[in-house]
Amino acid sequence: MKKTLVLLVSALSISGAFAQTPASSSAAPAMTAASNADKSARREQHVEDRISYLHQQLKITPQQETQWNAFADVMRSNGDTMTKLFQERRADKNISALDDMKQYAEITQAHADGTKKLVDAFQPLYDSMSADQKKLADTTFHESPPQGGRHPHRSGKKAAPSSDSTDKS
DSSP states (O other): OHHHHHHHHHHHHHHHHHTOOHHHHTTHHHHHHHHHHHHHHHHHHHHHHHHHHHHHHTTOOGGGHHHHHHHHHHHHHHHHHHHHHHHHHHHOOSOOHHHHHHHHHHHHHHHHHHHHHHHHHHHHHHHHSOHHHHHHHHHHTTSOOSTTOOOTTOOSSOOOOOHHHHOOO
16 A cells, blocks of 8 residues: 555656646746745855854853954855855856866865865964863864754765875885
């Protein structure tokens, strides 16, 4: 019975995809724009959630708020830059492979530049931290973010041994 129900639901959902009329496909650009706005809003919310999490986790003091705000502003700016670049990338549907690679290079460079700005903004904050706060920062930045978010540099898997530690020849 369950198999039959699953097959029926699958068949109906597939047939619905093929039964679209030209009128319903004209709504696609509006749906895409709404979807992109939703993605942007979620990305902005993710940045704000991360800022709030770090503020709480690092136990930022009132005396550190100026340095903290500079760091948080860089996080927001980096998020805005990356959102803009990814929106531009999604908007270009018919680009050449070369232009696609150029866009990817631009995104990668923006990420590297943003990371440098983030380090520069974090340095004064880190320098102002107590020893306990520094331990918290060291631990927090090595852990995965809360709520299932992924750390951009860690997959949760242990790194494979490097070739020079295993290859003695």
